[in-house]
Amino acid sequence: MIKKTDAQPPEKFTGIELTDIPKSAVGVKAIKSSLNHVVGEVGLVKGIKLLKNLNQKYGFDCPGCAWPDPDEKRAFLAEYCENGAKAVAEEATKNRVSPMFFSTYSVPNLAKLSDYEIGKKGRITQPVYLPEGANHYKEISWKDAFSLIADELNGLDSPDEAIFYTSGRTSNEAAFLYQLFVRQFGTNNLPDCSNMCHESSGAALSETLGIGKGSITLDDFNHTDLIIVMGQNPGTNHPRMLTALGEAKKNGSKIITINPLPEVGLMNYKDPQNPLKWVGSGQDLTDLFLQVKINGDVALLKIILKLMLKKEEDTPYSVFDYDFIKNKTHGIEDLLDDLETYSIDYLVPQTGLSLEKIKEAADLIINKKKVIICWAMGLTQHKNSVDTIREIVNILLLKGSIGKQGAGTCPVRGHSNVQGDRTMGIWEKMSDDFLDKLDANFNFKSPRKHGFDVVNSIEAMHKNKAKVFFGMGGNFVSATPDTEFTAEALRKCNLTVHVSTKLNRSHLIHGKKALILPCLGRSEKDIQSTGEQFISVENSMGVIHNSQGHLNPASEHLLSEPAIVAGLANATLKKSSVNWTKLVSNYDFIRNEIEAVIPGFENYNERVRVGKGFYLPNNARENDFKPTNTGKANFSINSPSEIKLEENQFILMTIRTHDQFNTTIYGLNDRYRGVLNERRVIFMNPKDMQKLHLEKLDLVDLTSHFNGEVREAKGFLAIPYSIPEQCTATYFPEANVLVPIKSTADISNTPNSKSTIITIKKR
Numbered sequence: 001m002i003k004k005t006d007a008q009p010p011e012k013f014t015g016i017e018l019t020d021i022p023k024s025a026v027g028v029k030a031i032k033s034s035l036n037h038v039v040g041e042v043g044l045v046k047g048i049k050l051l052k053n054l055n056q057k058y059g060f061d062c063p064g065c066a067w068p069d070p071d072e073k074r075a076f077l078a079e080y081c082e083n084g085a086k087a088v089a090e091e092a093t094k095n096r097v098s099p100m101f102f103s104t105y106s107v108p109n110l111a112k113l114s115d116y117e118i119g120k121k122g123r124i125t126q127p128v129y130l131p132e133g134a135n136h137y138k139e140i141s142w143k144d145a146f147s148l149i150a151d152e153l154n155g156l157d158s159p160d161e162a163i164f165y166t167s168g169r170t171s172n173e174a175a176f177l178y179q180l181f182v183r184q185f186g187t188n189n190l191p192d193c194s195n196m197c198h199e200s201s202g203a204a205l206s207e208t209l210g211i212g213k214g215s216i217t218l219d220d221f222n223h224t225d226l227i228i229v230m231g232q233n234p235g236t237n238h239p240r241m242l243t244a245l246g247e248a249k250k251n252g253s254k255i256i257t258i259n260p261l262p263e264v265g266l267m268n269y270k271d272p273q274n275p276l277k278w279v280g281s282g283q284d285l286t287d288l289f290l291q292v293k294i295n296g297d298v299a300l301l302k303i304i305l306k307l308m309l310k311k312e313e314d315t316p317y318s319v320f321d322y323d324f325i326k327n328k329t330h331g332i333e334d335l336l337d338d339l340e341t342y343s344i345d346y347l348v349p350q351t352g353l354s355l356e357k358i359k360e361a362a363d364l365i366i367n368k369k370k371v372i373i374c375w376a377m378g379l380t381q382h383k384n385s386v387d388t389i390r391e392i393v394n395i396l397l398l399k400g401s402i403g404k405q406g407a408g409t410c411p412v413r414g415h416s417n418v419q420g421d422r423t424m425g426i427w428e429k430m431s432d433d434f435l436d437k438l439d440a441n442f443n444f445k446s447p448r449k450h451g452f453d454v455v456n457s458i459e460a461m462h463k464n465k466a467k468v469f470f471g472m473g474g475n476f477v478s479a480t481p482d483t484e485f486t487a488e489a490l491r492k493c494n495l496t497v498h499v500s501t502k503l504n505r506s507h508l509i510h511g512k513k514a515l516i517l518p519c520l521g522r523s524e525k526d527i528q529s530t531g532e533q534f535i536s537v538e539n540s541m542g543v544i545h546n547s548q549g550h551l552n553p554a555s556e557h558l559l560s561e562p563a564i565v566a567g568l569a570n571a572t573l574k575k576s577s578v579n580w581t582k583l584v585s586n587y588d589f590i591r592n593e594i595e596a597v598i599p600g601f602e603n604y605n606e607r608v609r610v611g612k613g614f615y616l617p618n619n620a621r622e623n624d625f626k627p628t629n630t631g632k633a634n635f636s637i638n639s640p641s642e643i644k645l646e647e648n649q650f651i652l653m654t655i656r657t658h659d660q661f662n663t664t665i666y667g668l669n670d671r672y673r674g675v676l677n678e679r680r681v682i683f684m685n686p687k688d689m690q691k692l693h694l695e696k697l698d699l700v701d702l703t704s705h706f707n708g709e710v711r712e713a714k715g716f717l718a719i720p721y722s723i724p725e726q727c728t729a730t731y732f733p734e735a736n737v738l739v740p741i742k743s744t745a746d747i748s749n750t751p752n753s754k755s756t757i758i759t760i761k762k763r
């Protein structure tokens with residue numbers, strides 16, 4: 001058994017209180033909660049100024065999530081949500097982590113704190129350095145910090161011994177410069193948070209539709225007949241999506257929700273922008289709720305496909321779009337043959353649903369012409385995730401529900417610029433096409449060998465094959481799986497470096513030497529030698545738009561992310577074909593280079609300045625599938641889950657509370673699930689609790705099982721909840737220690753954060 005270290009949040013209880021589950025999401029409580037957070041962190045006047053600029057044209061892009069803003073109509077003062085307000089408050093906090101702070105608190109002492117306590121310490125004000133063997137970070141100049149990193153990088157046997165991680169808040173401009181620097185240094189080791197997030201979506205969609213992104217625009221919600229929301233909790237993670245769903249319903253769309261949990265936002269909500277409508281209990285969003293078992297989705301979709309097929313056979317031309325199938329797709333024969341090999345009786349038990357319920361869903365799909373399917377982490381973080389998403393595409397293709405108004409794919413992205421970072425080249429396996437253009441534009445030869453993704457990076461560090469870790473944002477040790485294994489991997493590094501706004505656990509679980517480089521946040525003014533700059537980002541629907549902060553920086557010593565990359569490149573690259581200093585003097589120069597390398601950015605500087613920004617080209621949206629291997633949209637053959645639980649075993653999903661942004665913990669409540677002031681909980685079906693002789697709030701220890709290996713997470717309070725039998729849920733990152741490093745999705749290699757096999761023991 002692996003020993004528990006400070007890499008895991010401490011087993012500390014904060015005083016749980018259980019409440020009734022609220023009847024609806026958003027409404028007055030949400031507005032109150034967002035104001036409390038903002039005023040508590042930054043004060044009233046600055047708080048109002050902040051919220052006024054959030055997601056407005058010429059304001060700054062909300063760092064909360066990647067949900068798009070309306071193209072035209074934007075609510076005055078209110079194009080944000082409770083959790084966006086919390087994200088902004090977190091960045092604009094009054095608290096400061098200065099060199100003095102670090103001389104007072106040692107690293108081992110800070111590591112004993114909970115993630116909530118660590119995060120509340122505030123913004124980091126100056127670059128700091130932790131020499132080998134030392135317990136306190138101490139001040140270092142930017143120049144010395146850059147040359148320290150340069151020495152380590154240039155001392156490696158090969159550039160492939162360095163790893164350059166990116167989290168998804170980094171702007172297009174910073175991301176483009178960063179990948180250029182990394183490739184000029186000589187490696188494709190560019191893992192990113194996407195590897196743990198929508199990688200499965202990218203893999204499935206590229207193969208079937210020829211583009212790794214979703215196909216719809218926000219306006220499609222107003223023209224659709226049916227929206228299916230699978231494996232997603234928008235009430236917490238994309239609250240503004242509820243407004244779009246509400247509008248869609250007003251325009252006559254039906255909504256099916258497929259989720260092991262009845263998430264409050266989806267079941268019922270109150271529109272934050274229409275207080276007059278808050279009388280009563282709010283609007284029912286979901287018309288049909290399928291409480292599927294964890295990872296029962298492929299089985300469910302297969303039954304639906306079989307029911308569609310049956311109906312089409314009984315009443316020809318009533319379900320399928322023949323013209324579309326004939327002209328635009330490839331492989332329907334194989335799909336139909338494969339469906340024959342499954343019996344409905346075999347599939348139904350995997351779903352945990354009754355056949356009647358599934359038939360209701362199939363009937364809705366059969367009878368509607370234009371379908372949108374939305375999904376997030378509930379579908380992407382399983383062994384057969386790529387299969388699940390390809391199965392979604394099968395349904396849409398049969399209906400011809402792609403590339404037309406009101407229909408298509410909607411993978412809902414997480415981090416606010418995670419999609420843009422990929423467009424800019426942050427990926428360990430960018431295409432030769434991209435690399436050729438990069439090389440031609442900058443007159444150098446970039447490496448062609450694919451780099452490490454997140455999981456491969458951890459394994460490489462663990463085997464001493466990688467020795468320097470550089471993180472552009474994020475919180476690597478807490479966001480990645482197998483916490484103790486990852487911590488060991490990081491501790492073996494010669495140097496770990498983090499470009500960060502706020503203190504997090506990855507600064508405290510470090511390599512032999514460690515550096516923290518503090519950067520500007522989204523909400524802050526970015527002034528370079530030619531004057532004030534703005535940055536640009538890409539939202540979940542492929543709109544590129546600008547973002548400009550208006551607050552004074554948290555400290556005079558902060559650099560912007562592009563300036564940090566330039567400083568690093570100037571110190572590291574002995575000769576470079578790039579004038580880094582000039583590029584960061586005015587971000588227009590960076591955008592000109594992006595325009596020269598990446599298709600779709602014509603007249604970038606001009607178009608990004610026009611209020612709403614511009615859409616990137618999207619072949620699936622245009623009904624053109626030439627980029628796939630067959631030149632058509634591909635049907636695919638997919639497999640249901642292979643997980644077989646023994647009687648005493650459970651499947652565990654690790655999810656977000658209403659009070660966190662990934663590893664940043666805003667507060668200790670999960671209001672929409674009725675849990676206050678505690679994070680160390682496990683949600684269980686009451687019948688399962690009975691079987692284990694567990695009472696409400698009994699203390700349990702969790703053990704995960706994988707290929708004969710076991711991992712432990714101790715100290716969780718059991719909560720009876722509406723969840724299918726043998727399914728359980730805990731919060732991320734407390735339970736990451738249970739997710740085995742080798743338990744990843746086929747093809748995408750995404751950690752299986754939503755399906756870990758566990759046993760539960762009462763203390």
Ligand SMILES: Nc1nc2c(c(=O)[nH]1)N[C@H]1C(S)=C(S)[C@@H](COP(=O)(O)OP(=O)(O)OC[C@H]3O[C@@H](n4cnc5c(=O)[nH]c(N)nc54)[C@H](O)[C@@H]3O)O[C@H]1N2
Pocket residue numbers: 064065066083197230231232233234236237238258259260261263292293294295296297376377378379413414415653654655656657658660661662754
């Ligand atoms: N406030 C806030 N906003 C955020 C974030 C945040 O932490 N806080 N994180 C951002 C990021 S990076 C991301 S990727 C997104 C995440 O957004 P979500 O994907 O909504 O986040 P999770 O909490 O992981 O929720 C997963 C949902 O899938 C369901 N689920 C789990 N397993 C299955 C399954 O097998 N089948 C089905 N059908 N459903 C399943 C769970 O019950 C849950 O409702 O949100 C982004 N926005």
Ligand SMILES: Nc1nc2c(c(=O)[nH]1)N[C@H]1C(S)=C(S)[C@@H](COP(=O)(O)OP(=O)(O)OC[C@H]3O[C@@H](n4cnc5c(=O)[nH]c(N)nc54)[C@H](O)[C@@H]3O)O[C@H]1N2
Pocket residue numbers: 166167168169170193194196197198377414415472473474475476478479480481499500501502503504519520521522561654655656661662663664732733735736739753
């Ligand atoms: N078990 C489990 N694990 C998961 C998931 C899960 O559902 N379950 N979800 C996965 C998903 S979807 C994702 S996306 C990853 C997230 O993984 P990461 O992106 O690595 O994690 P975050 O918690 O979002 O990173 C937060 C840190 O980013 C820094 N930061 C904030 N703003 C900025 C900025 O503007 N610039 C810079 N340079 N730094 C900034 C702050 O220091 C903060 O502490 O986690 C994954 N891990």
Ligand SMILES: [Mo]
Pocket residue numbers: 193196197198413414415
């Ligand atoms: Mo994510």
